Amino acid sequence: xxxxxWLLGMLAAAMLEKFFGTGLAxxxxxxxxxxxxxxxxxxxxxxxxxxxxxxxxxxxxxxxxIVGIAGARAANRIAGWLLRLPMAVPAAVHLGxxxxxxxxxxxxxxxxxxxxxxxxxxxxxxLSLNVINGYMGEFSCSHPGFMALGAxxxxxxxxxxxxxxxxxxxxxxxxSLGPFVFPIALLAGGALAAAGALLVxxxxxxxxxxxLAIISLAFLFIVKSLIENFEFVKGPRGMxxxxxxxxxxxxxxxxxxxxxxxxxxxxxxxxxxxxxxRDNELAANAMTVDTRHTKMVGxxxxxxxxxxxxxxxxHVLRYVNPGTFGIQNLxxxxxxVYFGGLNSVYGSIVGAVSISLLGEMLRxxxxxxxxxxxxxxxxxxxxRPTGLIAFKDLDAFSLFRPKRKPGGEE
Amino acid sequence: MKKGxxxxxxxxxxxxxxxxxxxxxxxxxxxINAPLTGDIPxxxxxxxFAAQLWLEDVKAAGGxxxxxxxxxxxxxxxxxxxxxxxxxxxxxxxxTEDDILIMIGPQASKxxxxxxxxxxxxxxxxxxxxxxxxxxxxxxxxxxxxxxxxPFQGPVVANFITKEFKFKKAAVLYxxxxxxxxxxxxxxxxxxxxxxxxxxxxxxxxFTTKDTDFSSQLTKINNSGAxxxxxxxxxxxxxxxxxxxxxxxxxxxxxxxDSWGSAETxxxxxxxxxxxxxxxxxxxxxxxxxxxxFIDRYKAKYGYVPDDVAALTWDAMKLAQQAIQAxxxxxxxxxxxxxxxxxxxxxVKKFKGITGEMTFAGKNDPSKCxxxxxxxxxxxxxxxxxxxx
Numbered sequence: 001x002x003x004x005x006w007l008l009g010m011l012a013a014a015m016l017e018k019f020f021g022t023g024l025a026x027x028x029x030x031x032x033x034x035x036x037x038x039x040x041x042x043x044x045x046x047x048x049x050x051x052x053x054x055x056x057x058x059x060x061x062x063x064x065x066i067v068g069i070a071g072a073r074a075a076n077r078i079a080g081w082l083l084r085l086p087m088a089v090p091a092a093v094h095l096g097x098x099x100x101x102x103x104x105x106x107x108x109x110x111x112x113x114x115x116x117x118x119x120x121x122x123x124x125x126x127l128s129l130n131v132i133n134g135y136m137g138e139f140s141c142s143h144p145g146f147m148a149l150g151a152x153x154x155x156x157x158x159x160x161x162x163x164x165x166x167x168x169x170x171x172x173x174x175x176s177l178g179p180f181v182f183p184i185a186l187l188a189g190g191a192l193a194a195a196g197a198l199l200v201x202x203x204x205x206x207x208x209x210x211x212l213a214i215i216s217l218a219f220l221f222i223v224k225s226l227i228e229n230f231e232f233v234k235g236p237r238g239m240x241x242x243x244x245x246x247x248x249x250x251x252x253x254x255x256x257x258x259x260x261x262x263x264x265x266x267x268x269x270x271x272x273x274x275x276x277x278r279d280n281e282l283a284a285n286a287m288t289v290d291t292r293h294t295k296m297v298g299x300x301x302x303x304x305x306x307x308x309x310x311x312x313x314x315h316v317l318r319y320v321n322p323g324t325f326g327i328q329n330l331x332x333x334x335x336x337v338y339f340g341g342l343n344s345v346y347g348s349i350v351g352a353v354s355i356s357l358l359g360e361m362l363r364x365x366x367x368x369x370x371x372x373x374x375x376x377x378x379x380x381x382x383x384r385p386t387g388l389i390a391f392k393d394l395d396a397f398s399l400f401r402p403k404r405k406p407g408g409e410e
Numbered sequence: 411m412k413k414g415x416x417x418x419x420x421x422x423x424x425x426x427x428x429x430x431x432x433x434x435x436x437x438x439x440x441x442i443n444a445p446l447t448g449d450i451p452x453x454x455x456x457x458x459f460a461a462q463l464w465l466e467d468v469k470a471a472g473g474x475x476x477x478x479x480x481x482x483x484x485x486x487x488x489x490x491x492x493x494x495x496x497x498x499x500x501x502x503x504x505x506t507e508d509d510i511l512i513m514i515g516p517q518a519s520k521x522x523x524x525x526x527x528x529x530x531x532x533x534x535x536x537x538x539x540x541x542x543x544x545x546x547x548x549x550x551x552x553x554x555x556x557x558x559x560x561p562f563q564g565p566v567v568a569n570f571i572t573k574e575f576k577f578k579k580a581a582v583l584y585x586x587x588x589x590x591x592x593x594x595x596x597x598x599x600x601x602x603x604x605x606x607x608x609x610x611x612x613x614x615x616x617f618t619t620k621d622t623d624f625s626s627q628l629t630k631i632n633n634s635g636a637x638x639x640x641x642x643x644x645x646x647x648x649x650x651x652x653x654x655x656x657x658x659x660x661x662x663x664x665x666x667x668d669s670w671g672s673a674e675t676x677x678x679x680x681x682x683x684x685x686x687x688x689x690x691x692x693x694x695x696x697x698x699x700x701x702x703x704f705i706d707r708y709k710a711k712y713g714y715v716p717d718d719v720a721a722l723t724w725d726a727m728k729l730a731q732q733a734i735q736a737x738x739x740x741x742x743x744x745x746x747x748x749x750x751x752x753x754x755x756x757x758v759k760k761f762k763g764i765t766g767e768m769t770f771a772g773k774n775d776p777s778k779c780x781x782x783x784x785x786x787x788x789x790x791x792x793x794x795x796x797x798x799x
Contacts, residue, residue, distance in 0.1 A: 035507045110532075111503040118495070225618060228587040236589040237545065238494070240523060313495075319524035321494050322587070328493075360499070366446050366489045 001068050002403045004082075005075035007097040009064035014104035017059050021108060028054050033108055036115065039361040076402035083400060090400045099252055106248055113248060115360050117316045120255040121309050122352040126336040127262050127345065128305035133334075134342035134390075135266050136298045137278030142200055142216035143306050143333050145223035148325035149196050150189030150307025151314035152227060155239050157185035158315070163241050175243070182245045186254070186311040193307025194300045196223065201299045205292055220330065227322040238321030239314075246315035254312060258305050263345050263394045265301060274298050275343075339377055341387030345394045351387065436742050438474055440730060441486045441504035443515035443525060448492025450644070452674060453517050453540070456720035459712050461485055461514065463704075464727040474731055477739050486510055490521050497521035501528040501536075509744055510534065511734065512751055514726045517719055519543035519589055526553040533745065535752040537729060539722035542668065543589060547774040552752050554774050556726040556763070557691055560590075563667060564597025566780045566797045567689050568605060571638055571665060574795075578606050581613035581636030583627055583651060585643060588619050594642040594667055612636050624651055628658045642667040649678035656682050663687065668780075671718035676789040686785050691718045691765040693783045693793035701764040718765070725763035732761065766796075 021033040028051045034041045037060070038052030068075075082090040106113035125143065132140040161173045161181065173181065196219070204215040228236050265271050273294045276284035285291050314320045332355070340351020355373065362369040380388060442461045446454035465485055473480040486508045490497040497516045504510045505528070513529055513536040516522045522541035529536035530550040538546055539556045542563065547553045571577055580602050584595035599611045613634035615627035628651075631639060641651050641664060648670055655664065666688035676683055694705055694715045704724055708716040716724075733754040734740075740747045761768045761776075768776035779798040783791045 032507075032509075035503065040507075110506040111499070114499060114502050118499070225587065228618075236587050236592055237543070238520070238523065238589065240527060240545070317495055317498050317524060318527060319494060319498070321520055321524075321589075323520060324494050363489060363500075370447060 001072045002075050002079045002401070003094060003399055004079045004097070005068040005072050006064070007094060007101065008071055008075060009066075009068035010101040011097055011104070012067040013060050013063040014101040016063050018104045018107060021059065024058060025055060028058075030055055035109070035111060036357065036361050040364060043362070043364040079400060079402040083397070083402075087396060091396060094400060095256060099249075102252065103248060114316070115356070117246065117248060117251045118313075119353055119356040120251050121313050121316065122333075122336060122356045123349050124255055124258045124305055124309035124312075125333050126340065126352040127259060127348040128302045128309065129333050129337050130340075130342065130344070130348045131262060131266065131274075131298055131302040131305075133337055134344065134347075135271060135274045135278065136295060138295070139210065139213040140200075140216045140299070140302075141213055141330055142197075142219040142223075142303075144325035144327075144329040145216075145220040146193035146196060146303040146306035147310030147313065147329070148223050148227060148320075148322065149193045150186075150310030151320045151325075152189075152233055152239070153192040153307070154185040154189035154311030155242050155314045155320055156233065157188055158182065158243055158245070159239060159241055162243050178243055178245055182243075182250070182315075186308050189311035190304040190307035193310070194304040197300045197303030198296075201296050205295050205299075220325075220327075224322050224325060236322060238319055238323075240319040242315045242318045242320075244315075244318060246312050251312055251316065254308060258308070259345065259349070259394070262301075262305065266345070267393055270294065270297060335373075335377055338387055339380055341384075341390035341392070344387070344390050344392045346392045347387050347389040350389055436481060436740060438481045438483045438734065438740070439486055439508055439510045440483065440727070441488065441501075441508065441510035441513035441515075443488055443490050443497060443500050443504065443513055443521070445492035445517060445521070446487075446489040448490075450492055450518065452672060452717075453719050454489070454492075456717055457515060457517060457539070457723045458487055459708065460716065460720040460723040461487065461727055463708060463711065464724060464731075468731070474734055476735055476737065479739070481740065490516055490525075492518065492521065494521055494524050497525040498528055501525040502532075505529065505532045505534045511740075511744070511747055512536070512730050514539065514723065514730060517541065517723075519546055522546040526550050529553055533752075534748050535730075535733075535755055537726040537755070539726040540719050543593060544775075550774065551756075552748075554729075554755055554770065554776075556722050556729060556765070556768070556776065557668070558778055558780055559775055560593050560597050562799060563689055563780060564594055565601035566782075567640065567665060567667065568598055568601035570687070570689070570782055570795065570797060571640075571663075572602075572605050575638065575663065577637040579610055579612045579634075579636050580606075580638050580640055581615070581631040581634055582611060582640045582642075583613075583615045583617070583624065583631065584641070585619055585621075585647065586616035588644075590669065591642045591644075592616075595640070598640055598642070622650055624654050625658060628655050628660065631655075632658055632660055637662055639664045641665070642669065644669045645672040645675040645678065648675055648683070649680075652679055652682045652686065665689075668718060671783070671791065673714050673717050676785060676791075681789075683785050684787050684789060687794065688783055688785075689780050689797070690783050690791075691781065692721050693781050693791050695786065695790040695792045697764075697793075700762070704764050721765050725761075725765050725768070728763065729755065729758065729761060729768070732758065 025033050030051050034052055038056050041052045042049045106116045129143050132138055162171050162175055162178055164171050200216050200219045204212045233239055273289045276289050277291050277294050281291050336351040336355045339355055341347025358373055444454040444457040468474060468483050473482045486504055488500040490500045504513055516525050517540040519541040522538040523545050526546050530552045533552055535552050537554045537556055542557055542560045544559055547555055582595050584591040586592055602611055613631040613636050615630055652664055664686045668690040670688040671690040697705055705716060733751050736754040737750040756770050756772055758770045766778045768778045770776055777799055779796050782795040784794040786792045
């Protein structure tokens with residue numbers, strides 16, 4: 001069953017929920033469409049466990065399987081036909097299907113949309129941290145710092161230019177320009193984060209080993225206390241009132257762009273050099289790899305995407321506070337990276353999605369949530385020390401290619 | 411495959427057998443957005459307990475009576491982990507998934523400011539019991555609060571010290587990285603200098619969250635000739651600061667703010683805090699009437715004297731109840747009902763809460779009195795003075 005089949009199944013499930021969800025929910029005795037696969041309802045009202053389970057089965061599991069299996073033959077044929085076209089076409093078709101099904105899924109309630117947006121941002125963050133911690137093999141702790149730089153920089157641009165009673169009093173530009181300036185604001189955030197990364201990289205790459213961890217941790221604290229002491233950005237009170245431009249399409253396209261560029265980067269010569277530096281810096285140097293340059297580029301690249309993710313984060317929440325970008329945030333991103341798997345694009349996506357969704361689903365457990373998730377992390381570390389899916393990159397061709405059963409005629 | 415179908419049929423059968431017939435009677439859902447985990451779990455606990463105590467009362471009465479009809483009430487308690495992003499998620503969830511009529515919380519300004527934005531966007535009334543930051547309700551018609559504001563509290567403390575002790579020079583020690591202490595320190599300095607002239611705050615020292623050694627700042631304060639020390643910090647830092655100040659030879663009065671009003675303050679601080687003053691919302695020791703009744707019930711049930719968060723949450727719940735009752739009947743259309751509750755809330759006049767009398771009269775911040783509390787030699791919070799706007 002090719003990816004196209006799965007996506008069609010997802011689309012069918014999302015449509016089904018969109019149009020028949022409410023009816024089905026009341027038919028199986030649920031008060032309304034369950035939030036995230038019904039886990040919330042199951043934990044809060046144990047009596048409804050079978051109903052919630054049934055709903056999930058009927059809306060998600062069965063349609064995806066039925067549409068997927070029934071349409072496998074056709075999907076295979078279409079996938080094979082699509083692959084004969086330039087790669088952009090099958091990619092666009094797959095991404096379009098993914099977006100439409102996510103859109104319908106998130107359309108059910110704004111809570112889902114918010115969770116989805118934050119999960120996509122978590123993917124960007126995890127992936128960018130994986131470039132340093134996985135591909136480069138150094139341990140960086142400054143990711144929340146980069147994120148904060150990106151978040152504040154883009155907020156300053158948007159709030160300053162577009163919000164009345166914002167930073168410069170009146171709005172300097174009309175709101176209709178927003179969609180064009182927003183990407184620029186995000187890029188500026190990314191650029192500032194990269195500039196900050198340069199400050200970390202210059203002293204720390206003169207040294208070897210664990211020094212990067214310490215220097216980057218110091219950087220995180222410096223950024224945090226800088227923001228806290230800048231009255232310009234309201235200090236510890238935090239900035240609010242960012243315009244509401246980070247809708248699902250914007251976040252989705254930035255995430256796709258992030259995954260695509262990072263995937264291309266790590267599969268390129270530069271990415272391979274990064275791996276060589278990780279495995280043995282001396283040997284890599286002897287084999288004509290410019291190790292310092294390689295590390296520098298990798299680090300700055302990673303920081304750039306963290307900055308962009310931070311900018312999106314600020315505009316999704318429409319509020320930033322230096323307290324958000326602390327050690328706890330760092331621990332969460334690190335957990336996502338190591339849970340999902342080092343040195344892997346797939347792994348980062350899996351880690352970010354599973355930790356974000358788990359965190360959200362287990363919310364009713366309150367304090368026990370913070371026992372279960374770390375316990376899972378420990379178990380993964382014991383049985384799969386490199387994470388769930390490690391050392392695997394995305395290959396568009398093998399992803400979109402029709403899947404045939406061994407011995408099957410089509 | 412056959413097994414699969416049998417299984418499916420079984421699940422279906424069980425589901426239908428168990429599904430409680432969902433009586434479609436309108437239930438009033440009230441959201442509680444509390445920091446049950448994270449930095450200030452005690453605040454979350456107080457919020458939860460006070461809300462549950464309120465629910466007991468309402469259940470005993472058979473629900474909230476609006477006109478002649480009684481509506482059953484449900485609490486939706488969610489944990490915001492004392493994080494801004496979680497508070498936003500929880501608020502969105504309660505409003506769009508759980509169909510709450512009104513939300514109580516979040517408590518701390520760090521969460522209340524972003525959550526207030528969300529509640530206002532969805533036109534859902536929200537009452538923050540404890541957030542004293544002006545931004546939480548500013549330009550947000552749907553967001554209310556049950557406490558006074560920092561711009562009120564700062565001058566209250568400054569006036570109190572000036573009148574009570576006739577001091578001219580004050581010192582301030584505050585956390586520069588936390589919004590509440592920083593804001594309050596600024597408001598206090600402004601008020602103090604308005605009364606006693608420029609430069610009368612002779613030491614204005616700061617530290618950063620999670621610092622534990624204040625000796626250099628305290629030495630400076632000691633040498634500055636200040637007559638009184640103002641410490642607008644949370645209870646966990648108060649103990650450290652006061653103890654270290656005493657070790658370094660500070661014998662003059664220490665004054666705090668409403669963040670001192672936790673049961674933990676004296677527990678952590680021991681004898682060092684005895685004799686200190688702070689401004690707050692209510693005084694537990696020597697309380698009378700409804701306040702005493704609440705304190706006794708809370709203490710009997712949960713084993714400790716409720717702090718101001720619990721008392722303010724109780725008042726917020728009562729405010730919500732009064733506003734719901736004043737609507738004169740719910741239409742069942744959540745949007746309309748939320749608007750009706752909001753309109754009633756803004757009309758509240760002379761509401762007799764256990765933390766004092768509140769009047770909104772079209773505004774979103776109540777006008778109410780502050781209480782100056784003195785920590786007695788027994789370590790109890792005793793009423794000292796009431797200061798009204």
